[in-house]
Amino acid sequence: MKRNVVIMALLALVVATVVIACCPADGLPSLPSGYVWYHNDDFGCSVGHPEGWVMLMETDDAVTIGDVGNKTYVAIGIDSVSSNTTLEAYAIESRNSAVAAGATILSEGPIVVNNRAGYELVLTLSNEDIKVTQRAAIFVAETTAYFVVCTANEDDYNTFKDTFDTIINSTIIE
Numbered sequence: 001m002k003r004n005v006v007i008m009a010l011l012a013l014v015v016a017t018v019v020i021a022c023c024p025a026d027g028l029p030s031l032p033s034g035y036v037w038y039h040n041d042d043f044g045c046s047v048g049h050p051e052g053w054v055m056l057m058e059t060d061d062a063v064t065i066g067d068v069g070n071k072t073y074v075a076i077g078i079d080s081v082s083s084n085t086t087l088e089a090y091a092i093e094s095r096n097s098a099v100a101a102g103a104t105i106l107s108e109g110p111i112v113v114n115n116r117a118g119y120e121l122v123l124t125l126s127n128e129d130i131k132v133t134q135r136a137a138i139f140v141a142e143t144t145a146y147f148v149v150c151t152a153n154e155d156d157y158n159t160f161k162d163t164f165d166t167i168i169n170s171t172i173i174e
Helices: 002-022 087-100 154-170
Strands: 035-040 045-050 054-058 062-067 072-080 104-113 116-126 131-141 144-153
Touching: 035 062, 035 154, 045 072, 045 154, 072 154, 087 104, 087 116, 087 131, 104 131, 104 154, 116 154, 131 154, 144 154
Parallel strands: none
Antiparallel strands: 035 045, 054 062, 062 072, 072 144, 104 116, 116 131, 131 144
């Protein structure tokens, strides 16, 4: 009997450890070491980012978090859409807006992040002073479009590709 109690106590400890490691107190899944969550109740979403990044801008519909020294950023935002707006329609509109602004599309296509269908655009933008590469993930849920846009100088984009993968793949829309 005493042996069963000890086994049950050990089993409970193992289960508790797995639950704590998998789902922190805030209910979000664990991130890789060196990453922290940004959560916005108003937006209804959470995104992981490197823990050294800081809040650079915050408005009613977007935030920008980044590493100014490395000139790498993530913008997280929302846009109100009609209830019949599809992901495909919003993705085409976003693509066309980017091209109209002078972007060159490098790749695009459907993605799935945390069981939510999305659309990804990778593009370059340039002006006289700077040339950047952006990776944008777009999602539509009910009457809200969500975007997560990772940006780096074009020459540095590949250096931060894994970081951007982690950021986009951590996106949770409630």
